[in-house]
Structure formats: structure tokens, C-alpha cells
């Protein structure tokens with residue numbers, strides 16, 4: 001959420017979060033790397049266009065007009081420089097002056113060699129236990145951020161992976177309306193709206209970049225899980241990957257997997273909602289996962305089909321009013337999984353991304369907890385791959401991404417909550433290989449034919465066949481006729497007339513023989 005340097009009473013009081021890149025002559029002398037032309041400290045831009053009607057408690061939530069409840073000045077970086085102090089590079093660029101282009105390849109997890117699988121699992125484990133070098137999280141709402149004594153900012157260190165989990169929780173948490181009052185749940189800054197795809201794209205980019213820095217490997221790329229297999233088993237739930245099922249408890253992970261030892265954060269949802277507290281970095285119980293095990297909901301006991309992805313990619317309009325989870329003929333609502341794969345909204349349907357979450361049936365199926373299960377990363381890289389393919393096919397047509405009246409947090413120019421420095425949905429609506437420095441190694445399934453297309457093809461084929469049969473029949477008749485003609489006795493009227501015509505002399509009684 002915020003750089004450690006900004007989690008101070010002074011920074012919060014001033015509203016300025018412009019850390020030094022290199023404090024040459026002491027603190028505050030090189031804000032945003034200004035001395036080397038990397039960037040400068042500027043006013044934060046927030047888009048004030050109205051949000052949709054789903055949220056009606058304006059003024060009550062720290063996430064409104066993100067991030068100005070906390071800070072109103074930030075670094076603005078020049079060229080390819082980026083980051084909270086302009087000390088890093090924009091996605092797709094690397095090197096000391098950020099002038100070297102890179103392309104990271106995101107591959108199918110099942111295509112990784114045994115050694116690559118081992119390295120990926122180890123990298124996740126390292127991220128789970130390594131304190132984030134730059135970022136701290138707020139553990140209280142803004143009105144309580146200075147602590148009980150008014151002088152102790154309520155921020156905590158958190159590990160790289162748990163920060164990934166926490167960011168998702170913070171974006172979906174309910175609005176606290178006061179002690180004794182029900183928190184308001186009709187708010188979600190990362191789901192059920194057009195920002196679903198842009199928010200999760202940035203979320204993954206941030207984890208990938210943090211892991212690249214941790215591993216000191218700028219080429220590290222997150223793999224993906226192709227969940228659209230139509231199977232009712234989890235093919236990546238093996239001990240060399242995301243962990244097999246425990247033999248002792250169907251909803252736990254096998255002890256042969258390191259993930260059986262992971263402990264989740266943000267599980268005390270009732271406390272947060274009734275006390276108005278915020279999830280912190282404290283870990284609790286184990287990851288729960290019981291793929292295909294939800295007997296009460298047979299519809300979520302299977303995974304999406306390859307054909308579902310193919311159909312979803314045929315929905316050419318990015319989003320449709322009301323830009324919410326009941327939008328129909330919307331690519332976003334289809335890939336998110338509230339519409340059927342052809343784009344038709346149906347409240348009973350769960351498809352694609354949502355179906356994959358619900359299939360996991362446990363930690364990965366609950367929005368406030370889901371990233372605690374590392375399958376979340378792989379499920380979302382695949383969802384992002386589908387989004388990127390859509391952007392490629394439709395030339396990143398942003399015309400139906402609403403500038404206003406989308407659910408709060410989802411307007412095109414809104415800053416995504418809770419990322420820092422501020423980044424808008426708009427900035428993620430670009431093809432990844434050309435603009436963000438990564439690409440997917442993936443083959444998309446061909447779309448099966450629709451019934452109307454099948455009928456058209458059948459009719460055309462039948463007509464062509466009938467035409468061929470007629471032509472053949474006509475041919476046969478003609479050939480037969482010619483043959484018959486050849487076998488006619490030579491003395492016929494016809495012959496005689498012909499011969500008469502040939503001479504040009506009428507000879508009605510003449511005989512040729």
C-alpha cells in the first residue's frame with residue numbers, strides 16, 4: 001500500500017509521499033530522484049466523475065477517491081522510470097537507466113521441467129517468508145491511523161506474498177459504518193465491474209516485479225494454469241506443484257507439499273466488520289482446498305471447457321451497462337464468470353474465472369481470502385492471458401470502458417485501490433507484449449460452430465449436393481441419348497431430313513440406298 005518512508009506522522013500530516021531516491025544532502029533533498037532527472041513530486045490526480053448507484057455511502061470509506069484520504073502528493077516519474085521514488089523501471093524496461101527492453105514469458109505451469117517447477121515453488125515459498133522491502137500496510141482506518149496515543153502510525157511490515165493477499169482483501173472489504181451498524185457489502189474495487197481485468201492485471205504485475213527483485217532475476221515470469229480443461233480434477237494439485245490432497249483430511253494439502261505449511265491471513269472477517277479493524281499480517285489457519293468437493297453445488301464440481309474460452313473470446317464488446325455483475329453481452333462479465341460463455345447474463349451461471357474459484361471449494365473460493373491459496377496466482381495469469389488475447393483481437397478497443405457511472409473504483413480513470421503510486425485502470429488496458437513487457441505462451445482453442453452456422457452449412461451442402469446430382473443426372477441422360485442416337489438405324493426420318501437439309505435440295509421421295 002504505502003512506502004515505509006511515508007508511514008510517519010509527518011508524512012501523513014503533510015499528505016506528501018515523495019521519498020528520496022538518493023538522499024545526497026540529507027532527507028528530503030532528492031525527492032523522486034529529482035537531482036538526476038528521474039522524476040518530481042506532484043499533486044495526486046483523482047478523477048471526480050460520478051460512480052454508479054451501487055454505493056451510496058459517500059464520505060464513509062477511505063478508499064473513495066483513492067488515495068487522497070491518505071496522501072495528495074506523489075512522485076511523477078520521467079521516461080521509463082517508475083516506482084514510489086522513481087527508483088525502478090516501467091514494466092517492460094530494465095537496466096540502470098531503464099533503457100533496455102525486456103520480454104517476460106508466462107508459460108503453462110504443466111510445461112515447466114521438474115527443475116523449473118521446483119524453482120517456482122521455492123520462489124513462492126521465499127516470497128511467503130520475505131518481508132516486503134519497500135511497502136507497509138495500514139492496520140487501521142484513516143480515522144484511527146495515528147493510534148491510541150495519536151502519535152503511533154498504525155502500519156505493519158508484511159511479507160511479499162502476504163502483501164499480495166492483503167491488497168486483494170483491502171480491495172474487497174466491506175465499508176465500516178460504525179459500531180453496532182452492519183458493514184456495507186455492496187462495494188468491491190476489484191470485482192463485478194470493468195476494473196476486474198485491469199485491477200487483477202496490475203496485482204499480478206506487482207507480485208511478479210516484487211519476486212523478480214527478491215530473486216534478483218529480471219526475467220522471472222509467473223506461470224499460468226489453464227483451468228479450462230473441462231475436467232473435474234485439479235491437474236496442478238500435485239506435490240511438485242500446488243500440492244496434492246492430504247490423505248488425512250480431504251480439505252487439506254498433502255504434507256509432502258510446502259503449501260501444507262502455509263498459514264492464511266485476513267480470516268477474522270467478523271472482527272473487521274464489527275469492530276472496524278483491518279486485516280493485518282497475523283497468520284492463522286492452513287489453506288483449505290477440496291477441488292470438485294462441493295456436493296451442495298454440483299454446478300461447481302467441474303472446470304470450464306476449452307470451448308468456453310473460445311466462445312468468450314467471440315464477445316467483441318468490452319463491457320455493457322450497468323457495467324456490473326449483471327451485464328449481458330459483456331466480454332468482462334463473461335471472462336469474470338457471471339455470464340454464460342457466450343455472453344448471456346444468467347444469475348444462476350458461474351463460468352470461467354468464477355467457476356475456477358468455486359471449484360477449489362475452500363480458501364480459494366472466498367474473495368477476502370482467495371489469494372492465500374497460491375493457485376490464485378495461476379488462475380489469474382490465465383484469466384489475464386484471455387484478457388490479453390481479447391485486447392489483441394479487438395485492437396484494445398476501449399470505447400465501451402465507461403468513464404463514469406461504473407461501480408465505485410471501476411471508472412476508466414480511477415486509481416486502483418490500494419496500489420501505490422497511483423495507477424489508473426486505463427493504464428492496464430493495453431496489449432501486454434507491446435506495452436507491459438510480457439507475453440503468454442499459449443494456444444487458443446478454435447471455436448466450435450454455432451447451431452445456426454451448422455444449419456446454414458448443412459443447407460448449403462445439401463443444395464450443392466442436389467445441384468451436383470441434377471447436373472450428373474442431366475449428363476447421364478445426355479450421354480445415354482447420344483449413345484442411343486449412335487445405335488439408331490441409319491435410315492430414319494431425321495437422318496433423311498438432315499441429309500436433305502445438307503443438300504439444300506428437297507427430295508421427299510428419294511432413297512439413299
Ligand SMILES: O=C(O)c1cc2cc(O)c(O)cc2[nH]1
Pocket residue numbers: 191350354355357358364365366367368370371
Ligand atoms: O461466487 C463467486 O462467483 C465467486 C467467488 C469468488 C472468489 C474469489 O476469490 C474471487 O476473486 C471471485 C469469486 N467469485
